[in-house]
Amino acid sequence: MDSKDPTKVEDIELKIDSNQINVSNRKNKSFYVFLGKKILEKHDTLVMNALGNAATTSVIAAESLVRNGYAEYVKLETQTIDVEQSRTRDGEVKEEGAKTVSRAKLLLTLKKHKDFDLNMKKFNEIREENEKLNEAEKP
Numbered sequence: 001m002d003s004k005d006p007t008k009v010e011d012i013e014l015k016i017d018s019n020q021i022n023v024s025n026r027k028n029k030s031f032y033v034f035l036g037k038k039i040l041e042k043h044d045t046l047v048m049n050a051l052g053n054a055a056t057t058s059v060i061a062a063e064s065l066v067r068n069g070y071a072e073y074v075k076l077e078t079q080t081i082d083v084e085q086s087r088t089r090d091g092e093v094k095e096e097g098a099k100t101v102s103r104a105k106l107l108l109t110l111k112k113h114k115d116f117d118l119n120m121k122k123f124n125e126i127r128e129e130n131e132k133l134n135e136a137e138k139p
């Protein structure tokens with residue numbers, strides 16, 4: 001979304017069919033907090049899956065959801081899984097002979113906090129107030 005694009009976040013329709021998020025290092029924790037809240041609006045539980053270094057991002061996002069009263073921890077699970085490594089360190093795709101490497105996998109399961117709806121209402125009120133203030137400051 002371009003900064004000059006008048007489309008607001010609430011105008012974007014998300015098609016959320018699953019309660020699972022595959023966390024990556026390519027997006028920041030704020031994105032996953034936003035997505036987690038959207039999923040919890042439709043589902044009672046949220047499962048965050050992360051491989052390797054993305055585990056840090058998922059833990060930070062989950063902790064933010066818990067601290068701000070949107071979710072509660074249900075389960076934390078770690079696994080070691082085998083993944084085919086099809087790229088070299090330079091980012092080139094290997095033609096043949098992809099080797100299998102072991103990676104750490106983290107599964108965080110959260111459930112909707114009992115005050116989720118109230119906290120979302122407060123969040124939306126604050127966001128609307130901030131938007132009005134920002135509009136008033138524009139020349």
